[in-house]
Amino acid sequence: MKNDKYVWHSSSTDYPKIDVHSIRKHEVLKEYLRIYVEIVGGYPYSSMLRLNLVDGFAGGGKYITSSGEIHDGSPLLMIDTIETAATVLSLQKKFKLHSRYYFVEKEPSSAAFLRDQIQKKYNSRLDSSIFVIQDTFQNRINEIISDIKKKGRAHRTIFFLDQYGYSEVSIKVLNKIFRELPKAEVILTFNVDSLIDYMSNTLACRSILDKLNLDFDLASLDEQKKQKRWRENIQFALYKDFKSKTKAEYMTNFFIKSSESTRSYWLLHLSMSPKAKDEMQKLHWQFKNHFVSETKTGLKVFPSYNPKYDIDYTRQSTMTFSSEDEVDNKIKLLSEIPQNLSYTPIKAKEFFLKHINDTPATKDMIYNSISDLSRKKEIKLTTKNDNPKKNKDRINDDDLIFIPRQQIFQF
Numbered sequence: 001m002k003n004d005k006y007v008w009h010s011s012s013t014d015y016p017k018i019d020v021h022s023i024r025k026h027e028v029l030k031e032y033l034r035i036y037v038e039i040v041g042g043y044p045y046s047s048m049l050r051l052n053l054v055d056g057f058a059g060g061g062k063y064i065t066s067s068g069e070i071h072d073g074s075p076l077l078m079i080d081t082i083e084t085a086a087t088v089l090s091l092q093k094k095f096k097l098h099s100r101y102y103f104v105e106k107e108p109s110s111a112a113f114l115r116d117q118i119q120k121k122y123n124s125r126l127d128s129s130i131f132v133i134q135d136t137f138q139n140r141i142n143e144i145i146s147d148i149k150k151k152g153r154a155h156r157t158i159f160f161l162d163q164y165g166y167s168e169v170s171i172k173v174l175n176k177i178f179r180e181l182p183k184a185e186v187i188l189t190f191n192v193d194s195l196i197d198y199m200s201n202t203l204a205c206r207s208i209l210d211k212l213n214l215d216f217d218l219a220s221l222d223e224q225k226k227q228k229r230w231r232e233n234i235q236f237a238l239y240k241d242f243k244s245k246t247k248a249e250y251m252t253n254f255f256i257k258s259s260e261s262t263r264s265y266w267l268l269h270l271s272m273s274p275k276a277k278d279e280m281q282k283l284h285w286q287f288k289n290h291f292v293s294e295t296k297t298g299l300k301v302f303p304s305y306n307p308k309y310d311i312d313y314t315r316q317s318t319m320t321f322s323s324e325d326e327v328d329n330k331i332k333l334l335s336e337i338p339q340n341l342s343y344t345p346i347k348a349k350e351f352f353l354k355h356i357n358d359t360p361a362t363k364d365m366i367y368n369s370i371s372d373l374s375r376k377k378e379i380k381l382t383t384k385n386d387n388p389k390k391n392k393d394r395i396n397d398d399d400l401i402f403i404p405r406q407q408i409f410q411f
């Protein structure tokens with residue numbers, strides 16, 4: 001999909017305008033990258049981190065905000081954030097970062113503009129560990145994966161796939177990334193409302209959905225559009241389908257509503273690591289109302305979707321990760337954790353992993369609720385050896401939790 005709003009011309013200072021939701025998106029990306037280096041580089045046994053960053057839809061790298069300030073695009077933002085985080089870490093411990101950056105941009109003038117920007121700041125690394133590739137992401141993904149696989153063993157890679165629309169990154173490509181690079185993480189934008197606008201019961205639309213690997217039943221589209229909140233219902237169905245097809249084990253979604261276009265898009269984070277998912281989930285709470293997430297509080301967020309049932313009944317209320325949502329989430333956790341336990345002990349971490357994909361709660365939130373519930377004697381908490389737990393404030397991953405055989409009734 002071509003969007004002339006985002007074309008850069010060399011030697012022009014007439015940068016594209018950036019809107020507020022894209023600035024927020026950059027803030028999430030920056031914070032996530034900083035935390036990634038801090039956590040993965042901070043492991044006590046590691047003094048070296050080999051990390052690859054792939055920006056598949058890089059753009060030209062400079063914008064202007066509505067108040068006239070210059071704002072860096074994702075490529076410079078990624079380099080600056082990663083390199084600064086590594087410098088901070090190296091002041092605290094013996095640490096060396098080996099980073100490689102791949103910036104793919106299809107428009108020749110935008111790619112040339114980006115190259116200029118990088119040359120000004122990181123000339124010595126250009127073409128040796130920072131690559132600006134003028135082509136489509138689809139054309140170069142295989143080559144990039146093989147290049148990454150030539151160095152080291154872990155092949156840690158963060159992909160930022162900020163496509164303008166929805167049709168450039170298929171689930172097949174995502175699955176290939178996770179198959180070839182199991183330690184990869186992908187941050188992907190998906191303009192779901194544009195897809196819904198385009199959807200019709202035609203062969204052209206079927207072929208786009210096939211290309212994306214989505215199964216939506218287009219024959220039912222007209223019927224679905226007669227329902228109340230049909231747009232949200234279709235989004236939900238697409239989301240469920242997307243989630244079930246991806247080979248990434250963990251996924252979070254910032255559900256972003258652009259105030260400028262009143263259109264929604266998804267900012268998805270996909271990974272094979274529960275820790276990565278948990279860190280991204282924390283950011284949802286940290287960034288609170290800036291985004292709207294299509295979830296509800298508590299443990300069971302997405303009951304299986306069945307359009308045959310009353311849609312309003314199965315729908316999720318929209319939450320914004322506000323302070324009120326935090327309180328509501330806590331109340332629900334306190335009632336739902338015991339409901340999801342049995343007399344058979346389960347490790348705290350195992351319980352968390354069982355629910356991680358269905359809840360907006362972070363691990364800390366779940367562990368805090370476990371502490372509260374065990375203090376109130378609503379659940380039983382023991383050490384891994386079945387001894388009573390003295391410090392109920394600190395839950396260890398291998399602590400055991402279960403429902404006491406004799407319930408305490410409080411009057």
Ligand SMILES: C[S@@+](CC[C@H](N)C(=O)[O-])C[C@H]1O[C@@H](n2cnc3c(N)ncnc32)[C@H](O)[C@@H]1O
Nearest residue numbers: 006056057058059073074105106107136137162
């Ligand atoms: C939304 S802009 C990217 C913004 C950038 N990620 C940022 O945050 O600063 C999308 C960019 O992707 C480029 N593009 C579109 N389709 C592409 C494709 N198939 N492969 C690579 N680049 C593409 C466009 O020319 C445009 O510059």
